[in-house]
Amino acid sequence: MGPLRGIRIIEIAGIGPGPFAGMVLSDLGAEVLRVDRTQSVKRKPPAASLDFLARNRRSVGIDLKHPDGVAAVLRLVERADGLYEGFRPGVMERLGLGPDVCLERNPRLVYGRMTGWGQDGPLAQAAGHDINYIALAGTLHPIGRAGGPPLPPLNLVGDFGGGGMLLAVGMLAALVEQGRSGKGQVVDAAMVDGAALLNTMMYSLRRIGMWIDERGKNLLDTGAHFYDVYETKDGKYVSLGSIEPQFYADLLRLSGLEGEDLPTQMDRAKWPDMKQRMAQLMKTRTRDEWCEIMEGSDVCFAPVLAMAEAPEHPHNRARGTFVEVDGEVQPGPAPRFSRTPNEIARPPSAPGQHTDEALADWGFTAEEIAKLRDAGAVA
Numbered sequence: 243m244g245p246l247r248g249i250r251i252i253e254i255a256g257i258g259p260g261p262f263a264g265m266v267l268s269d270l271g272a273e274v275l276r277v278d279r280t281q282s283v284k285r286k287p288p289a290a291s292l293d294f295l296a297r298n299r300r301s302v303g304i305d306l307k308h309p310d311g312v313a314a315v316l317r318l319v320e321r322a323d324g325l326y327e328g329f330r331p332g333v334m335e336r337l338g339l340g341p342d343v344c345l346e347r348n349p350r351l352v353y354g355r356m357t358g359w360g361q362d363g364p365l366a367q368a369a370g371h372d373i374n375y376i377a378l379a380g381t382l383h384p385i386g387r388a389g390g391p392p393l394p395p396l397n398l399v400g401d402f403g404g405g406g407m408l409l410a411v412g413m414l415a416a417l418v419e420q421g422r423s424g425k426g427q428v429v430d431a432a433m434v435d436g437a438a439l440l441n442t443m444m445y446s447l448r449r450i451g452m453w454i455d456e457r458g459k460n461l462l463d464t465g466a467h468f469y470d471v472y473e474t475k476d477g478k479y480v481s482l483g484s485i486e487p488q489f490y491a492d493l494l495r496l497s498g499l500e501g502e503d504l505p506t507q508m509d510r511a512k513w514p515d516m517k518q519r520m521a522q523l524m525k526t527r528t529r530d531e532w533c534e535i536m537e538g539s540d541v542c543f544a545p546v547l548a549m550a551e552a553p554e555h556p557h558n559r560a561r562g563t564f565v566e567v568d569g570e571v572q573p574g575p576a577p578r579f580s581r582t583p584n585e586i587a588r589p590p591s592a593p594g595q596h597t598d599e600a601l602a603d604w605g606f607t608a609e610e611i612a613k614l615r616d617a618g619a620v621a
Contacts, residue, residue, distance in 0.1 A: 244271020244575075244584035249323050249417065252277060252315070253299070254306075254339075255593070256328030258372070258397065259405030259433065260356050261295040263326060266410045268298035269575035269584050275322075275600055276591070277315060280305040280621040283594035294572045296590035302601060303594025303621035310619035312338045318604055319344050319351060323420070324413055326354030326429075331361045341428045351426040352416040356409045358400070360432035372400030372433065379404075379437035384444060388458025388465065404436025459510075461485070467516035468493060468507065471546055472524035479546035480524065480532050493541045497523055594621050 249272040253264045268274040276299050283303035290296070305311040316339070319325060325344060327334050334340045334355075341353040358375045359365040365378075376382040376399050377392075386393040409431040416429050444462075447453035452461070459465040468484040484493040490507050494500040497520075505512035524532065529545050536543040547555060553564035553571050565574040567586050575584040597620050601611050614620040 243582065243587065244269070245579055245582040246270040246272035247582070249273065250275070250321060251413070252318055252322050252325040254325070254327035254329070254334070255279065255282065255301075256356070258328070258401040259409060259431075260326065260328035261293075262402050262406030263354075263356065263409040263413070264299060265295050265297060266407065267413065269586070271582065271584055274299040275318065275604070276301040277306075277318075278303050278593035280311075280594070280618075283592075283621040290592035291568075291590055292570065293590045294570070297567070297572075297586055298588050299591065300588070300596035300600045301591040301593050302597040304597075305619050305621070306337050306339070308617070308619040309338075310614055310617050314601070314606075314614055314619060315339055316344070316347050317606070319348050321604055322348065322351060323417060324352035324354065326356060326409060326413060328356040331355075331357060331366050345426055345428075349426055350420055350424060352413055352420055352429065353426065354409055354413045354416075354429040354431060356405060356431050356433075358405075358433045360435060361430045372397035372405075375400040375433040376404070376437040379434050379441065380445075381437045381441040383455070384441075384453075384457060384460070384463055386457040386463070388456070390457065392457070399440060400433040400437050404438075404440050405431065405433040408436040408439070465510075465513060467513055467520045470517065470520075472521055474527060474529040474532060475525055476528040476530075478529035480529055480536075481544050481546055482520075483542035485542070489540050489542050492539055493543075496536050496539060496541055499523070597621065 246267065251264075251267055251272050251274045253260065253274050253276045255261075255276050255278045264274045264276065276296070278301050280303045304314055306315070327339075341355075344353055345351055355361060357366070358370040359368060373382065373394050376394075381399055382392045382394065385395055409429065412429040412431050416427055420426060444453055447460075448455070454460060457463060462469060464470045468482055468490055471479045471481050473479055482493065484490040487507065491500075494504070499519075505516065527535075532543075533545055537545070552558060558564055562574055564571055565586060568589050575586065578584075598611055601620070602608070606614075611620070
């Protein structure tokens with residue numbers, strides 16, 4: 243199922259954005275084959291079945307430092323539409339699996355490369371994590387409250403949004419072009435580039451004078467009283483996003499502030515005072531009471547739900563935003579398709595779980611697989 247049905251992609255196993263890209267592509271219907279190192283197979287991680295990022299694809303265990311293992315991957319490349327890896331620049335070349343070698347073996351191959359700093363530049367060989375990439379991109383600095391430090395937004399912006407998601411987009415774009423030209427190419431996806439791209443609107447707002455480099459003083463960074471989260475009487479939280487004038491009018495009406503002598507909505511000098519007023523007001527009712535009053539209105543309102551709560555919300559239940567697979571609740575595939583629906587057809591796999599069956603499906607004979615195992619090239 244899914245619009246990418248029939249597309250074959252090799253995932254050289256890694257962490258963070260690579261597995262996320264693999265989940266997205268396989269959720270969309272691509273046959274993504276994860277190549278795990280034989281060392282990972284031997285470790286047998288105990289929670290493999292709970293690694294939701296590993297869903298919807300099979301795993302083979304191959305020793306990438308064994309010449310027969312490298313040869314096996316190149317055999318897979320011959321039948322693949324795409325391949326992606328997440329090593330530092332130069333590692334795949336040293337293994338004998340760089341883009342030049344792979345594209346020579348299969349000129350139609352889309353070769354995706356996922357790094358933090360990119361394939362070139364002064365920092366290309368430096369170690370890093372999400373927090374570092376979004377910091378250098380200028381994307382971490384604006385996130386946080388007035389008077390406080392920058393607040394890392396989990397690893398959603400670098401690893402997944404600016405990394406894995408844009409790698410998947412790049413792979414898809416190159417696959418579309420491949421269909422026209424018959425040629426493959428290399429996709430250089432860097433988290434620092436992606437994190438900067440995600441922040442494009444803020445750079446634009448700053449350029450036209452609508453954003454300042456002070457946290458918590460702007461429209462979308464909790465500077466505005468009508469775009470923030472507030473604690474309720476029972477210690478929970480609600481979110482408000484009443485930016486448009488008509489939505490702000492609904493906020494005033496439903497909160498009980500309508501009719502008071504208030505400053506205009508965009509009087510920035512009065513935002514701190516209005517934030518205090520709104521904070522006091524939100525604490526007069528529980529989260530559920532505010533839901534009764536505002537949920538479903540044009541206030542642009544939603545309760546702030548914990549991860550344990552979100553799957554049980556009526557809207558999420560009605561849409562199937564979360565699904566249950568083998569007794570485990572997890573976010574479902576997105577987006578939706580009217581004619582080629584996507585699904586979770588396979589639970590997460592342990593490293594090397596499908597070595598024999600997957601290699602057979604990709605053209606290896608039983609005798610060849612046995613020889614690879616005897617040589618220690620696969621596990």
